[in-house]
Each structure stands twice: as C-alpha cells, then as structure tokens.
Amino acid sequence: MTDRVGGVARRKRPTMRDVAREAGVALRTVSRVVNDDPTVGAHLVSRVQAAISALDYAPDERARQLRRGTSGTVGAAVRNLADAHPVLSAVDDASRARGLAVLAMSTEDDEAREREAVLSMCRRRVDGIVIEPIGLTHDYLAPEIAAGLPVVAVDRPCAGVSADAVLSDNAAGIGMAYRQLSVHGHRRIAYIGDDERIFTGRERAAAFRACVAASGGPLSGMVFPGVVTASRVSTALAAVLSGPAPATALITGNVATTIEALRYLGADAGRLAVVGFDDFPLADILRPALTVVAQNSAVIGRTAIDLLVARAADPSRPVQTVTVPVELIARGSGELPAPPA
Amino acid sequence: MTDRVGGVARRKRPTMRDVAREAGVALRTVSRVVNDDPTVGAHLVSRVQAAISALDYAPDERARQLRRGTSGTVGAAVRNLADAHPVLSAVDDASRARGLAVLAMSTEDDEAREREAVLSMCRRRVDGIVIEPIGLTHDYLAPEIAAGLPVVAVDRPCAGVSADAVLSDNAAGIGMAYRQLSVHGHRRIAYIGDDERIFTGRERAAAFRACVAASGGPLSGMVFPGVVTASRVSTALAAVLSGPAPATALITGNVATTIEALRYLGADAGRLAVVGFDDFPLADILRPALTVVAQNSAVIGRTAIDLLVARAADPSRPVQTVTVPVELIARGSGELPAPPA
DNA sequence: TGCTTCCGAGATAACGTTATCCCACGCTGA
DNA sequence: TCAGCGTGGGATAACGTTATCTCGGAAGCA
Secondary structure: OEEEEOOEEEEOOOOHHHHHHHHOOOHHHHHHHHOOOOOOOHHHHHHHHHHHHHHOOOOOHHHHHHHHOOOOEEEEEEOOOOOOOHHHHHHHHHHHHOOOEEEEEEOOOOHHHHHHHHHHHHHOOOOEEEEOOOOOOOHHHHHHHHOOOOEEEEOOOOOOOOOEEEEEOHHHHHHHHHHHHHHOOOOOEEEEEOOOOOHHHHHHHHHHHHHHHHHOOOOOOOEEEOOOOHHHHHHHHHHHHOOOOOOOEEEEOOHHHHHHHHHHHHHHHHHOEEEEEOOOOOHHHOOOOOEEEEEOHHHHHHHHHHHHHHHHHOOOOOOOEEEEOEEEEOOOOOOOOOOOO | OEEEEOOEEEEOOOOHHHHHHHHOOOHHHHHHHHOOOOOOOHHHHHHHHHHHHHHOOOOOHHHHHHHHOOOOEEEEEEOOOOOOOHHHHHHHHHHHHOOOEEEEEEOOOOHHHHHHHHHHHHHOOOOEEEEOOOOOOOHHHHHHHHOOOOEEEEOOOOOOOOOEEEEEOHHHHHHHHHHHHHHOOOOOEEEEEOOOOOHHHHHHHHHHHHHHHHHOOOOOOOEEEOOOOHHHHHHHHHHHHOOOOOOOEEEEOOHHHHHHHHHHHHHHHHHOEEEEEOOOOOHHHOOOOOEEEEEOHHHHHHHHHHHHHHHHHOOOOOOOEEEEOEEEEOOOOOOOOOOOO
16 A cells, blocks of 8 residues: 655555454444444454554544544634743643643734634634734624634633633732832832733723822823834833933833833843833843733633633533733832932 | 534534535535636636625635645644744744644653654644654654654754754854853853753753863863753852852853853852853843854744655655754853953 | 343444546537 | 537545444343
8 A cells, every 4th residue: 555656655644444454343443442432342452453553553633523523622823932922831731631732823913814823723623712812803703603612812802702701900910010119119100011902001001090090190201002112112211211200110011011121221220110011031030130010821821721611511601701810029120219309 | 504502502514515505506616616726607606605705604624634635734843832932933934934834732841742742743644743852762753754744853853763854053053152252261161051861962062072172171070961950050050160260151051051040140140251052032131141152043943844845745855954053142241251360 | 942132343324525527518610 | 400529517436534323143031
C-alpha cells in the first residue's frame, strides 16, 4: 500500500480497515478496542492492539469528530501570541484538564483578523470559543450563538450579542491604585490609559474620574485616555509633569502604557510614584520595582472554560458575567512618598 | 429542523444538502460554488449564495479535510504559551500568509506532555509539525516522518530522527558577547547557563569555554551550566562574585537565567557587566539597560514554515539544518568598563 | 435434551464533504 | 436534419470513523 508522491514511494497512513485486516477481525471491533468498549473479549483486544502497534496506526481525529458530531476543541481568539499571555495559558490548562484541545489564534488587535479567526474556528466546528473581543460589534456571531455555540468573552464583553463574559474588577483595581497613592501623601495623581472606545479603557478612566471626584483632587489636565503609542504617552506625560502644579503620581491603564511611560521616564523613574494596571513579568526587577494592580489570569482562564462547559451542557442557562477580583502588589514604585508641598 | 438538547429547541447546523434544497440545485453544485469552480452559471451562483446567507451556512472543515486528505493546518509544539513567544508569532504569520492555520500546543518543558501534544497533532492529521524539542529522543516520530509528515525542529535539533531544523548561531552569539566584554576590559568573565543535557545549553557552554581558552582567561570556577532555578543561579552568582579574584562580567545563557541573575543582583546590577543570550521585552528599560545577543525570531519562524512547505512538496529532499545569525544589541550593561586591577 | 436468554462480534448505514463519472442540452457543420 | 461536440450540472461513490441492527453461539434451566 504505497503512494507515489514527488517520485518517492511513501507509505499511506493505515486506517482502521487495515488494522482489522491485519488482526483478522471486523472493522467495528477495532473501533470498539480503540474506544475502550468493554464488550470485547480479552484475546481479541490484545490481537487488535498488536495489529495497531505493528502498523503504527493512529485514529483519524477528523473522521471521529465528523461522525460523533463533537470536536473536543475550544477556540481561543486572543489579541496576541507573541507577548506573554497568562490567560491563554490558563485556558490551555483548564481545557486540557477537561480533555479539550485548544486552537489558539491571534487577532493582532485587528477587527477583520478577529472575524476571520472566529469564522475559521466555526468552520472547524469547535465546541466553544473563548474570545478577547476587539471588534466593536460581534453580530456576525449571532447565528452561531443561536445555533448553540458557547462563546465566552474574556477581559471585555462582546458587543452586539449576548454571551457570557469574564471580566476583571476594573473599578476596584483603579480604586486600590488611587488609595495606595493617596495613603502615601499624593494629591495630584494623573492617569494615562487606553482609548475610551475600548471597554477596559472606558471603565478604568471612568473609575479614575470617580476616585478623583470623591477625594476632591484636581481633575483637569490629569486624565489622558487614548490610543497607546509611544508619542501619545510621552506627550501626555510631559504635559502632566510640567506646569505650575505637576502631578506627583501616575496610574497607567494597561501594560503597554506602563511600559511606554517607564521608557519615557528612563532614569527619572524614581521621581514619580507609579502604579500600573496589570502585572507583567520582570515588573519586580525594575528599579524602583513596579507596584501594580494584578489581574488574576489563572482564575479568569479557568472561569472562562467553566462557563463554556456549563453552557455547552445547558444552552438555556442565563447569560452570566463573572467579575474576578484584582490584587494590589506593592513593590515600591507606588509607595514613593509625595514630595513636601 | 430542530434538535432538542437540554430541553431547548436548538437549530441544527445547516449542511450543504440544506443549501442545495433551499436553492433548488444539486448538492454538487453547491460544492462547486463554495469552491469557486468557474463552471457554474452566474445565475445559479447567485441563487446558491443567496441560499447560503439565508441559512447562515458555513462548510464543515472537518468533512472537507477528510475528503480532501489534507488539513491545511500546521501544529506548533512550543515550550510555553504563557510567556512571550516571538517564534510562535512568526510561525503564525508565515503560516497565515500561506493559507495555513496553526494549532499551537504548549509542552511546558515536559517530555510526556510534548509527546502527548505531538501525537494529538498527528491524530488531527496536521500537514506538518513545528517543534521546539524537549524530549531527549523523538523516535516516536519516526513512523510519522516515514509516512511523510514534515517535521521541523526549532531552536534545537530533534534527537533520534532526522528532521529539518532551524537553529540560532549559538557559537557566534557567545563569541560576540565574549568579545564585547573583552573590548571593555574584562578579563574575568563568568558564564551561567542551561543544563548541558539540553542542546543549546551544551552548545553555548562549549562556545564559552572555547572563547576563554582562545583568549587565555581563567576557566576554573567560571562556567556554571545546570538546571535553571533561582537557587542554583544565586549560588553560582555568589560563588562567581566571591573569592580573591571575582568575575567582573557575566554572560547568561538564556532568558530565564538572565532574569534570575538580575533578580539576585537587584540594586547591585550596575556592579557587574552583563550580556544576556536572547532578547526579551523590557530589556531596554532596565537600569542599566541590558545588552543582549538577540536571536532573529522572525527569520527563524519564517524559515521553519518555508522548510515545512518545501518538504511537503518534495518529501525526498535532503534533510537540512539552517543556522540563523544572531545580533548583539548593546544597551549598556555589557559596556560597563572593568574596574581597574 | 430442548428451549430461552444473553453476550460478543460482524454487516451496514450514516456523518458532511469532494471527485468521478455521465447525461442532457444547445450549438455547429455537412 | 442529424451526427458530433463542448459545456454546465446532477447522481453516486468515496474519505475514515461510530452507531444501530442483527445474528451466531454459549450458558442456564427444566
């Protein structure tokens, strides 16, 4: 049983049929052995297993999935594959624990690419999708959800369709950051963060404004939401640090902003108290080590898979949004005292 | 056409059959339209497309793959999904450019898990596998490779089977690091790196020893290969920095070692000149900013997919190992001058 | 011994596609 | 007018599994 490809004799993959012939049993019996069906006699089992290893047979997962109607795979559409992605890792772990494989695709913060990735997952008939939504609307998912596809949004909710979601407690996190800086004597605190068209950017900026209003601090010239680019962050930071009454402390709304801010501050990092939203590896070896509001990625990933499995089991359950607590990790940069007025 | 699952009426997915019925054409005609077969009349095309969007039909990729015999997917078994992984990202990009999807799985540096991941990919009949090998032997891949599965090793070669490989120029990289430190006056240079049972650990340690031998520097008590743990790195570092003639410069053999070393050094980082093997995000905002030997992840990933596709096209082509150049990025830590003797 | 019962194992029909045939139709040329 | 031919489109058989149905035979009981 060989096949000529490119001029080379190359063995074709053995199928269940070949195993059956080799073992001298019926096709169905091989299937039973492969699926650990207990209704097969012991001697047949060993004969079939011998044939399997003799032929290096491995069942074709596609055919199995096609026949069974389920794929045993969850899709994960995440923003980025190149950078650290603790949530994806947690999703991977939780899925494996349940015997599910993960098909991860990167959306690169691009709406079209997100759509393409998600639809490709649907064509592969994944059993569910975990998505870190980018697009402003996900109505193209509506028919899929209606057809019973479990979809769980992570970090931000899906707009335009009703899907389960796992979010961090953004407001509480900003509150913790603000309080920490206040406790250390800061009154003039600035915020630079993500674009308010993005859900998290909106929530965090709003929470920050609420904190300032509650504490009676200055608001004007202190809040800078927008697209995260090196130039915008440095412009904002320059504005915040200049003038007659410069800020003495800074809250950054996401990792990208934090890093751009630190890059801009360079050796002067110790001049400004900083609390970053979201932790990242190496935050502890910076000088001063960075105080952060850390999201609980492990819990977020695990919860996402829990919700996904629950919905697969009962598609009629009410749509649920889970808010995961965040944690302030004090490492030094947020505990720098305010200079005496 | 509804199906009762968990007490809820849930629409079954439409199949090509349903589309054909809706459009009043034969099954095969729908298939032709879906695959852009030009031999279909324009009015039939539009009728079929109308039916497709009316029913929200999406072809079942599994059935298509089963029938065609090809899956349009490459598997990527990488060490880690949680941390930054620029090679995986490059593999993803290069694959997408060729119309291939990527099934990424994490091996977590565990031999059993690697094996499980790779075999799972085989069962899914991926068209090829990119692997960052962990296990000491990959003989379990031999039958797959014999059956024509293209396998490309990345970062390290596969032991036990002959597969294409894409490696960084480890020896040249260590040479660059050593030379940079020498140029800045260092004579007592230490090396801490990965276990020599690991290919890269072995190559880099060997290259380091060769550099020392060539320059006539001291070797004893200066080379510390081993498993990367916080305690081992700090023990090694303490040894290197103590005694009558402590090292004035350090080369670290991989990112994990670099980070542990910096963590141990803490505020004293400026006391020791450091060059790290492999770059990582944020290396530039450390103080002093970290000089590194950077691997060219983009080229590595792209080359891996190139090799994979080439082998798929011609399984008889000779097995090839590509060595990708590395680059020294001077940021400060490697340019600290040696203290006067 | 003869009948029922039960259990292990084989034939066969799906699952949703694509590929191979094959036919019906319209056009051309004699 | 009819044979010949090209072309668009339909029936049908795979692809490699699993589920349903059926059947042969061994064991249990009177």
